[in-house]
Amino acid sequence: MPTLEHLDVHALRTVITTFRDTVRDHAGGLNRLNVYPVPDGDTGTNMARTLDAVVAEMETADAADLDATCDAISHGSLMGARGNSGVILSQILRGLASTLKDKTEGTGERVAEALSAASTGAYQAVLKPIEGTILTVVRESAEAAKIASGDGASLVDVLRAARDAGRTALDNTPELLPVLKDAGVVDAGGAGYLLLLDSALHVVDGEPLPEPSDDGDGPTIDQLDAVTHRGARPDGELDVSEQRYEVMYFLDLDDAQIEPFKQGWGAIGDSIVVVGGDGLWNCHVHTNDIGAAIEVALDLGGRPKQIRVTDLFEEVAEEHAHREASMHGDSHRHVETRAGAGLPRVTTAVVAVCSGDGLAELFSNLGVQGIVTGGQTLNPSTAELLDTVEHVNADQVVILPNNKNIIPVAEQVDALTAKTVAVVPTRTMPEALSALVVYDPEADVEANLDEMNEVIAEVRTGEVTRAVRDSKADIGPIAAGDWMGIVKGDGIVATATDITEVCRMLLGQLLDDDGELLTVITGADADPAVTGELESWLTDEHPDVAVEVHRGGQPLYPYLFGVE
Numbered sequence: 001m002p003t004l005e006h007l008d009v010h011a012l013r014t015v016i017t018t019f020r021d022t023v024r025d026h027a028g029g030l031n032r033l034n035v036y037p038v039p040d041g042d043t044g045t046n047m048a049r050t051l052d053a054v055v056a057e058m059e060t061a062d063a064a065d066l067d068a069t070c071d072a073i074s075h076g077s078l079m080g081a082r083g084n085s086g087v088i089l090s091q092i093l094r095g096l097a098s099t100l101k102d103k104t105e106g107t108g109e110r111v112a113e114a115l116s117a118a119s120t121g122a123y124q125a126v127l128k129p130i131e132g133t134i135l136t137v138v139r140e141s142a143e144a145a146k147i148a149s150g151d152g153a154s155l156v157d158v159l160r161a162a163r164d165a166g167r168t169a170l171d172n173t174p175e176l177l178p179v180l181k182d183a184g185v186v187d188a189g190g191a192g193y194l195l196l197l198d199s200a201l202h203v204v205d206g207e208p209l210p211e212p213s214d215d216g217d218g219p220t221i222d223q224l225d226a227v228t229h230r231g232a233r234p235d236g237e238l239d240v241s242e243q244r245y246e247v248m249y250f251l252d253l254d255d256a257q258i259e260p261f262k263q264g265w266g267a268i269g270d271s272i273v274v275v276g277g278d279g280l281w282n283c284h285v286h287t288n289d290i291g292a293a294i295e296v297a298l299d300l301g302g303r304p305k306q307i308r309v310t311d312l313f314e315e316v317a318e319e320h321a322h323r324e325a326s327m328h329g330d331s332h333r334h335v336e337t338r339a340g341a342g343l344p345r346v347t348t349a350v351v352a353v354c355s356g357d358g359l360a361e362l363f364s365n366l367g368v369q370g371i372v373t374g375g376q377t378l379n380p381s382t383a384e385l386l387d388t389v390e391h392v393n394a395d396q397v398v399i400l401p402n403n404k405n406i407i408p409v410a411e412q413v414d415a416l417t418a419k420t421v422a423v424v425p426t427r428t429m430p431e432a433l434s435a436l437v438v439y440d441p442e443a444d445v446e447a448n449l450d451e452m453n454e455v456i457a458e459v460r461t462g463e464v465t466r467a468v469r470d471s472k473a474d475i476g477p478i479a480a481g482d483w484m485g486i487v488k489g490d491g492i493v494a495t496a497t498d499i500t501e502v503c504r505m506l507l508g509q510l511l512d513d514d515g516e517l518l519t520v521i522t523g524a525d526a527d528p529a530v531t532g533e534l535e536s537w538l539t540d541e542h543p544d545v546a547v548e549v550h551r552g553g554q555p556l557y558p559y560l561f562g563v564e
Helices: 009-031 043-058 066-080 083-100 108-125 134-150 155-176 178-183 188-205 223-229 255-266 290-299 317-327 357-365 382-391 429-437 445-456 499-510 528-541
Strands: 245-252 269-277 280-287 303-311 335-337 348-354 370-373 396-400 420-423 460-466 471-473 476-478 483-487 491-496 517-522 546-551 559-563
Touching: 009 043, 009 066, 009 188, 043 066, 043 083, 066 083, 066 280, 083 108, 083 134, 083 188, 083 269, 083 280, 108 134, 108 155, 108 269, 134 155, 134 188, 155 178, 155 188, 245 269, 245 290, 255 269, 255 280, 255 290, 280 290, 290 303, 348 357, 348 382, 348 429, 357 370, 357 429, 357 517, 357 546, 370 382, 382 396, 396 429, 396 445, 420 445, 429 445, 429 517, 429 559, 460 499, 471 491, 476 491, 483 499, 491 499, 499 528, 499 559, 517 528, 528 546
Parallel strands: 348 370, 348 396, 396 420, 517 546
Antiparallel strands: 245 280, 245 303, 269 280, 335 370, 460 483, 460 559, 471 476, 483 491, 517 559
16 A cells, blocks of 8 residues: 555544554453553553544534544543543543644654644643653653754654654553552553554554464553552552542533642542643542542532442453443343242242352342442443343332442442432442341332341452562562452451462451351362362361351352351
């Protein structure tokens, strides 16, 4: 194909679509990487979904109209941004689009100006910019593009200068951010940005696109969110106990109030990214205080909407990827309801969220009429929960969300249905099982609510999973492949190369003089021999504790424990 001398509207649209497709191709491998040792990560997915929204908006614009295309890119990126890296990416795209708008000649010089605007916009979006992230990569690539354009370079030469400088900057990110160096990775946000430049060079000059890595090695788009998800401090140290929740929402707020808003968020969180203008903002923060993150906006006269809360500590990448795959098919395929006339009529029905065929069977045996597949980052939508509520055979319904992130979603259902819906704020599967033991289908919703809340308050829970990379925690260094014991609310409390040893260490912290009943939920990867060994150990060391073992079938977490 001939080399393009100008980035016209058709080439721009092709670049954006190619960028979207390239991120999609890389997303699976990208999601498998993470600075934090728990096997999670969803940045590749977040970036792909952000770009899905951009392309969908762009396709509504006149394909021959540059202004309309640029407006669509700006609006689609603002409204569709997902996660920290997606929000920063949206600001980069808005900077590019605003500069290219109203220009008939997308020359090398004009594209260099657009890259500079993208860099400026990215820095402005972040309250406390940290070098060694996407910010560094986009800035250094823009500076190289500006130098090349000043020497009269062609469009392809400007793009190549930007991409080469960006690659060098990306390779250097571990030297600027020690948490990346400790994990042996580069910054993923910067790597994602380079895919944009790779896509541009593919369209302009026919350069081949980078092949996705099957094993997740090499520059990928996961580490920026991994850093921000896990509380990376400006000095690069990692504290896995900090800033557990990601809060995102759109905010109607006068532009003059946005700086006080950022400062207010700065007092209660980090990884703050705020983009937008003209009274509409897309806002992202990591915090331990969800309520305060919303109250800051209200105190300034703002109106938050479409609030999304993610419990970062509980994310699971493979489940998230499964959900993303499901979303491209039947929108109800992850909602399992034994709905219709075959369900017995009860006073109060239960709708529960769970992951794992064994847990679904357990819940059904305990009287649950509606099961929604989900948990951790496999978060069902309000619409999915509502659909299940409408199908159960009762006018009163209790929802067991079984995950902190799903609780605020579940709490919206009552206002959307004629049924009476109450949420028991279960955060784990063992809490849900305890709640179901006292469930009475013939009692009203308030009576069930009181009984269930009382019993879950007495449950202490923990889980076991495997580290996917080297890391650090308060208990000391963690090596890839180590087993980790995690207590909800306390973080990683035990680590060892042997899973049985970790289980014993974790149970030693969960079991105390008051513990009378231990519930063990085995995952898809649980070894029956290990389970038997644990049962024998419990009989010897804790003879006064009753032990119940259930097959849950959940992925990635071989053992879930609940102590009452």
